[in-house]
Each structure stands twice: as C-alpha cells, then as structure tokens.
Amino acid sequence: QGVPWLENSDKPDLRAGTKGIVDALTPRSNMRFETAAERNAVLTSPEAGMEAFLRTEKLKTIYDGSSWVVAAAGS
Numbered sequence: 078q079g080v081p082w083l084e085n086s087d088k089p090d091l092r093a094g095t096k097g098i099v100d101a102l103t104p105r106s107n108m109r110f111e112t113a114a115e116r117n118a119v120l121t122s123p124e125a126g127m128e129a130f131l132r133t134e135k136l137k138t139i140y141d142g143s144s145w146v147v148a149a150a151g152s
Contacts, residue, residue: 113138113145 107128110116116129116138125142135151 107137116145 107130108116108120109130109132110119111131112133113131116131120127120129120140123140123145125140127140128148129138129140129145130136131138136147137149137151138145139148140146
C-alpha cells in the first residue's frame with residue numbers, strides 16, 4: 078500500500094519515521110473540516126480519491142482528480 082516504516086537496521090529517526098507514515102496515510106483518510114473554504118485552504122494539492130467531510134454543510138466530498146464532488150449529504 079505504499080506506507081513506509083522503519084526497519085530494525087535503520088538509524089532511529091522519529092521525525093522521518095512519523096512524517097513518512099503521516100504523509101502516506103493523509104490522502105487515504107476521511108478528513109473533517111468546518112467548511113469547504115477551510116478544506117480548500119488546507120488541502121492545496123489534493124489527490125484523486127481524497128475524502129473530506131464538511132461539518133457545516135453536512136456533506137461528504139471526494140476529490141475526483143479535478144474538483145471536489147459531493148458523495149453524500151446529511152440532514
């Protein structure tokens with residue numbers, strides 16, 4: 078799945094180890110934001126398949142490679 082981890086033979090480096098994991102998992106997670114404006118300010122280079130829930134609008138959105146599309150709406 079492309080998620081890196083440190084091997085026993087690697088030099089201990091907590092920063093590099095955690096950054097690699099965070100960078101690999103962020104695009105695969107369902108992130109939560111108050112609004113679309115907040116999402117767009119944080120995710121300046123989204124990747125296709127990224128998901129984000131917008132609390133104020135109660136919308137689940139997915140980035141399709143060119144724009145954010147609504148996948149589900151709450152009430």
